[in-house]
Amino acid sequence: MPTGTGSLRFRSLTLCRDILEATPTATEPRERRAKLLDHLYGQHSLRQRWARPFAQLDAAQGTASAGAIGPVLQMLWPILRFVPQWWFGQRLTHGRRLRWLTKRLQTTYGTPSPDFLTNALQLTADKHPDPAVVEPILMSALLHDLEAALRRPWLRQLSVRRRRRRWPFVVLLRCTTDPASPLRSLLNTYADVVREDRTSPLLVVAAVPGERPAFARDLPALDLATAAQTLTEDRRSRTRACVLDLGSAAADDPVARHWLLNNSKVPFRPNRLLDYASPALSLLCVSSLVVAGLLYLAPRHEACDDTWTNKAGERVGVTDGTCLLADDPGPDAGDQSDDYKALKEVEGAIARQNAQVLEKYRSRHLVYRTVVFFSPVTKPRLPGREGEVFLQQLQGVALAQQEANSGAAYNENQVRLRLLIANPGDRYADAEGVARKIVELAEADRSLVAVVGVSQSRKETQAAIGVLTRDQLTVVASEITADNISRSQYFYQVAPPNDRLAAAAASFARHEPSVLTATGKRVKAGRAVVIEDPGDVYSQNLAEDFRHHFAAEGGKVVATFSYQPRLDPTLQIQDPRLGNQDRTISTADDLARGVCQTIDTEKDLVFYSQRAYDLPAFLDAVEKSTECRGRRITLLSGDDGGGFVASRARLQYKFVQFYYLAFNAPGEQNGVGEQFSAEFRSRFGPTPDDGLPMLAFDSFLVAKEAIDEAYRDRNPDFERSVVHVSLAHGEIDFTGASGPLVFDREQRAPKDKPVFVLEATRQQAGLSLVRLKCGRFANGKAVLFWGSGPTQHTCPTD
DSSP: OOTTSOOOOOHHHHHHHHHHHOOOOOSSHHHHHHHHHHHHHHHHHHHOTTTHHHHHHHHHHHHHTTSTTHHHHHHHHHHHHHHHHHHHHHHHHHOSTTHHHHHHHHHHHOOOOOOHHHHHHHHHSSSSOOHHHHHHHHHHHHHHHHHHHTOOOHHHHHOTTSOBOSOSEEEEEEOOSOTTSHHHHHHHHHHHHHHHHOOOSEEEEEEOOSSOOTTOEEEOOOOHHHHHHHHHHHHHTTOOOEEEOOGGGGTSOHHHHHHHHHOOSOOOBOOOHHHHHHHHHHHHHHHHHHHHHHHHHSOOOOTTTTEEEOTTSOEEEEESSSSOSSOOOOTTSTHHHHHHHHHHHHHHHHHHHHHHHHHHHHHHOOOEEEEEEESOOOOOOOTTOOSOOOHHHHHHHHHHHHHHHHHHTTOTTSOEEEEEEEEOOGGGTTHHHHHHHHHHHHHHOTTEEEEEOOOOOOHHHHHHHHHHHHTTOEEEESSOOOTTSOOOTTEEESSOOHHHHHHHHHHHHHHSOOEEOTTSOEEOOSEEEEEEOTTSHHHHHHHHHHHHHHHHTTOEEEEEEEEOTTSOGGGOOOOGGGTTOSEEEOSHHHHHHHHHHHSOTTTSEEEEOSOGGGHHHHHHHHHHOTTTTTOOEEEEEOTTHHHHHHTSGGGGOTTEEEEEEESOOTTOOOHHHHHHHHHHHHHHOOOSOOHHHHHHHHHHHHHHHHHHHHTTTOOTTOOGGGHHHHHHTTOOEEEETTEEEEOOSSOSSOTTOOEEEEEEOSSSTTOEEEEEEEEEOGGGOEEOEEOSTTOOEEOOOO
């Protein structure tokens, strides 16, 4: 075989000969098939090197059984003998190499079975098979073996140095005048097979004296040179066989003799343009496929890859605004439909801002950093969930991002900010898992430097803050007020602490005539009951602080109700700081009955440190309770009560005198707050309470100021741990929408942040009156005393 080609192994031809040489020894078809397979595998084993050791073991098995390995060999020998033979049979039956032979046998004998061995049995049925059947099969097997020998590695097929011949194999025959001679029979068989198959790697050149073969056509007598040219042109016209009557032209042709002496090898075709183009085109195709495969297999970040669905059916996790965190509830879902539309709108605005930030970075290499808003933006579809404000904080942060990026467009010392939305689920149920996801993203993306908007003081939130700050992410909480919820140097908050809020509430309850009697007269509260959830960090801490300050003001807390409506009674806990003196309550009816039985609701006050979404159920129970029927109730709530006012649900409870702590009040805003409120209402519509979105807005601006300070040296690669340094060193001092914002190493919340006690009126939702005002305001103004008339009371300070 020529160099660079395959090896010439007559596998098909040898197999056909083995089939013809098989001797039928059985009559039952299945047994005959098995015997034929044994015969073919035996002949095949004799020709294969790898099978010879198995044959030797087969012959020596009887003598080896007495040795040490005899029992092992006897046990394993059926497997060692069966597996190779079974695999050989599978290749015969299901392999592609012999499909041509199966089809030919099916056509010849009319056998319906597609099984190779079943068809091969037809050849062994007769001891002397018909040559008209056997010879075409053997010729086809020979041509298939020649084709297999020509298969080259695909790289060599494309080589421009490869010798290209139309006829790789040439057979020269000198036939006799006898039409029945073996060579004439071979020539006829070849012509018949090639006529059917239409392809052949073999050129047969035969000198045929005497009678012309029946399959060939005559050409006129020519000299040898002209005859060769005619054969070449005839081959291009795909003529299978022709006859040249050379006559006396071949007797003595010196030109032909000279050509043969100087051209003893078969010539090969010179390269054409396509031969040069094929390697380049093949390389281009392979490269394209490789690139396409890499792109297909490369990890792609889909919009919702960093989100998942929790047990409550909420989509929690982190998104850049391109993954909608809520499903469309339909147009008839009321408030849920409105919430969905609002969430979709604000997520879309954030996604557009993020796209602009990244586009500026890619096109002009403008520095940016990533900030995460970490607060619930969804709530489960449960009855009685009133008094919750969750989207307004996200809307406030969206306004802050827009303002920050607009400012950075005109100030090269400011950094553009990309905003991610991290939804921890209702009540921060998945806070720790989402916090770990934020840390994971921060490890992969160095631009992620701060987390803002953390809004609920819970155990879950506390754990999440620990996860974030341990990774040196600066956390700026918005609505968190619980005392000492984190001692990390990376944690800050823009809302005042519970201790100061509770001091303001206690001072108001003791000194302001706030309890409305049946006669319409207002009196000061000398006694109070406290409603808290000991399992909620915010509620328990605010209640504890109120009890302390109310007692210091000369008041008396006569009872504490630990209200845990979502827990099984057997799982309820008591406040450990009260020495088991508090009463555990699991239903709103029991709570209403207990409150009305404990105090005179027209002389005493109810301090409600519970979450606002549990308040409607309690008030419904008060309205239905026989113990409370016809009585008025005065409620003083924590800052979470602003959500109850915003929900308009309180308008139906005419028997309630409602006060609540707040961070903002109508007519008390500074210039930044007024501008924020105007933009917020213009963008998202009217809101009854600007305080919560203001805090979220300010938390983002605090992070922005710290990031800009870290970029002061124009180092685009500053680490995220540097961001908190500006806060710790007291370098952040500006007026936010909610008031002055100043931080240092010891003061992780703005000192003496404005605090209000507001009275909710029943004329219109959101219309509240200021009853207490304390703290430091813009332009250095400080309110140190509160109260109307000649009597003034000292404002609590940090």
